[in-house]
Each structure stands twice: as structure tokens, then as C-alpha cells.
Amino acid sequence: LPLTLLVDDRSRAHKVYFKPPSDEQQERDLVDFAARNRGALALPFPGTALRPFTRSYFRHGAAFYQAGFPDQALPYLRETLSENPDNFKALLAIGQIHLAAGRPGEARPFVERAVALRPTSPEALNNLGGLELAEDQPALAVAAFERALQAEPDLAYALANAGTAYSHLGKLDQAERALRRAVELEPKDADALDQLGLVLARQDRLDEAKPLFERAIEAQRNHVSAISNLAVLFLKQSKPNEAIAALRYGIRVAPGEERLYLNLAKVYVQGGDRERARDVMRQLLQHRPDSATAQNALRELALP
Known part of the structure; x- marks a missing residue:
């Protein structure tokens, strides 16, 4: 359908035309716009607004974010902060978006501002822990996650994240306790299941780790980390055929994940089958x- 918008210098729409406006209509609307009688532009009938029209940029941003469009949410969330720099929810959301996209440097000012505004907020402290972990500071991450858990001891995602941070520090007993509690609270949390399996596998408790990787894959069929970890476990158990099957499954459900192809090619090379390894690389290409x-x-x- 044809659609014409009257927008300002900040790309904000002030009127929608469902057919191209005439020259006279454009002139009238531009006069109203220049005279700052902009409220009249949006009304389908003559009238005077009793109070200025407002627009909730945060609601627009939150709607995009919740619908799975974080990059489209960012402009609205930033606009929210231009009106109120201390909007806690907007700071929290922007920090989470940058962290999820692997941009910890861009996330930091928003995460730290959110923590400064609400020092005991478990959500903000969890984000701070995630930021420190992303920047390879597991000790600082643990401190932040522990503060989050002081505020809310059974916050499942903070427990899972704390377990990951403990694991980075080599504190496997503490990691296992935190991750087991996270899995008790959220039995289908694929990330927590995968991390718990990894902690156990690092201790050569392979029989305990295997069902956890399988549960993670059952909860999220394209969980690349759990699939890769399960394949590594099979190799440790001298079961290359099972490892190959796991990686081929991974390629089927996550065809764009490079590391699955690389791991599969390595298994073939270790077994002396370089031609199949080449086929896997061609498939990746x-x-x-x-x-x-x-x-x-x-x-x-x-090469020979």
C-alpha cells in the first residue's frame, strides 16, 4: 500500500498520509508544523489538545526488544535516555542488548550506571557480572554475581552465571554447587545444563556429564556448545563414531556454525580419513x- 509520512529532522513521524498529499495539503501541514501547532496534524478533525501529546519511546523500544529485534529497539531506548538519563529499565535493556551482541565495551557505561542507580538490583548486578566475564575478569564477575545472589538467593540465571565464573577460576566445587541449584530451579535451562556437564567433564566424571549434555540438547536442539561438548566426551570415551554422529547432527540443526565443521574435520583427520575432512570443509564453504x-x-x- 502507498504510504507517505511527514517527518522532522529527527526522523520522527508527525502525520501519516494513506495517499500522496496534494500540494495544497502539504502547504497547510507545513504551516501547522512550522507554527508548532503539530498536535493538529495528527487529528482527523478540528480541535485543540488539552495537553501536549507524548510518546513513550521506552514502550516502543521494549516492544521491539521483546519481539526479538534488539537492534531496532536501541534507537528508542536511547531516545528514552535523552529524555531521562536515569531511566533504570532503559539502561538495563541497552546494557543487555550490547552484552548479548558481544559488545561489552559499549555495554559498560549503561551497566555501571544502572548499578549506581540501584546497587542492590539483582538484574543490574547480574549484567555487571556478565560484563566482567565477557572482558575476562572472572574474579570481578564472581563478586558481582555473589552480590546479585545476596539480594535474591534463588535467582536461577545468576546462579548459572556464577557457576560459569567459578569454573573460569578453577573453583569447580563451587561451580558445581551453583549450577546444580540453577538446574534444580530451571530444569530446562540449556546453558546451565551444558555448563554443569562441562564442569563434571573437566573432572573426568564423564558418565555424569553425558546425560546433562543430552538434556541441554533436548531443551535446545541447536545448542552448539552442548553438541560440541558431547562430541568431545565421546572422543574421550574412545567412541569416534558417536562423536561423528553428534557433530553431523549439529551441522544439520545449526548449518551456519563453523566450529561444528572444524571439529568434525578434526575427528576425520585423527582417524586418518583426510578426504572426508576435505568434504566437510567444502560443505562449510x-x-x-x-x-x-x-x-x-x-x-x-x-598437502601430503
Whole structure:
């Protein structure tokens, strides 16, 4: 359908035309716009607004974010902060978006401001812990997660994140306790199940780790980390065929994940089957033609 908008210099729409406006209509609307009688532009009938129209940028941003469009949410959330720099929910959301996108440096000012505004907020402290972990500061991450858990001891995602941070520090007993509690609270949390399995596998408790990786995959069928960890576990158990099956399953459900192809190629190379390893790299190039890793691997595999 044809659609024309009257927008200002900040890309904000002030009127919607469902058919192209005439020159006379445009002139009238521009006069109203210039005279700052902008409220009249949106009314389908003559009238005077009793109070200024307002727009909730935060609601727009939250709607995009909750619908799974974080990048589209950012402009609205930033606009929220331009009107109120201390809007806690907007700070929290922007920090989470940048963290999820792997941009900890961009997340930091928003995360730290949220913590400064509400020093005991478990959500803000959890974000701070995630930020420190992303910047390879597990000790600082543990401190933040522990503060979050002081405020809310059974916050499942903070427990899972604390377990991951403990694991980075080599504190496997504490990691296991935190992750087991997280899994008790959220039995289908694929990330927590995977991390708990990894902690157990690091202690060579492979029989205990295996069902946890399988539960993680059952909860999220394309959980790449759990699939890869399960394949590694099979290799430790001298079960290369099971490892190959796990990785081939992973490629089927997550065809764009480079590391699954690389791990599968390594298994074939270890078994002396370089031709199948080359086939795997060619398959990767079909999905990611610009993969320098696959191109380099093919060249190396061509060598005797």
C-alpha cells in the first residue's frame, strides 16, 4: 500500500498520509508544523489538545526488544535516555542488548550506571557480572554475581552465571554447587545444563556429564556448545563414531556454525580419513563461502 509520512529532522513521524498529499495539503501541514501547532496534524478533525501529546519511546523500544529485534529497539531506548538519563529499565535493556551482541565495551557505561542507580538490583548486578566475564575478569564477575545472589538467593540465571565464573577460576566445587541449584530451579535451562556437564567433564566424571549434555540438547536442539561438548566426551570415551554422529547432527540443526565443521574435520583427520575432512570443509564453504578458516584447512588437507 502507498504510504507517505511527514517527518522532522529527527526522523520522527508527525502525520501519516494513506495517499500522496496534494500540494495544497502539504502547504497547510507545513504551516501547522512550522507554527508548532503539530498536535493538529495528527487529528482527523478540528480541535485543540488539552495537553501536549507524548510518546513513550521506552514502550516502543521494549516492544521491539521483546519481539526479538534488539537492534531496532536501541534507537528508542536511547531516545528514552535523552529524555531521562536515569531511566533504570532503559539502561538495563541497552546494557543487555550490547552484552548479548558481544559488545561489552559499549555495554559498560549503561551497566555501571544502572548499578549506581540501584546497587542492590539483582538484574543490574547480574549484567555487571556478565560484563566482567565477557572482558575476562572472572574474579570481578564472581563478586558481582555473589552480590546479585545476596539480594535474591534463588535467582536461577545468576546462579548459572556464577557457576560459569567459578569454573573460569578453577573453583569447580563451587561451580558445581551453583549450577546444580540453577538446574534444580530451571530444569530446562540449556546453558546451565551444558555448563554443569562441562564442569563434571573437566573432572573426568564423564558418565555424569553425558546425560546433562543430552538434556541441554533436548531443551535446545541447536545448542552448539552442548553438541560440541558431547562430541568431545565421546572422543574421550574412545567412541569416534558417536562423536561423528553428534557433530553431523549439529551441522544439520545449526548449518551456519563453523566450529561444528572444524571439529568434525578434526575427528576425520585423527582417524586418518583426510578426504572426508576435505568434504566437510567444502560443505562449510557452501554455507560460508568467505570462511578463511575453511579455505586454509582445505589447503592444509591437500598437502601430503
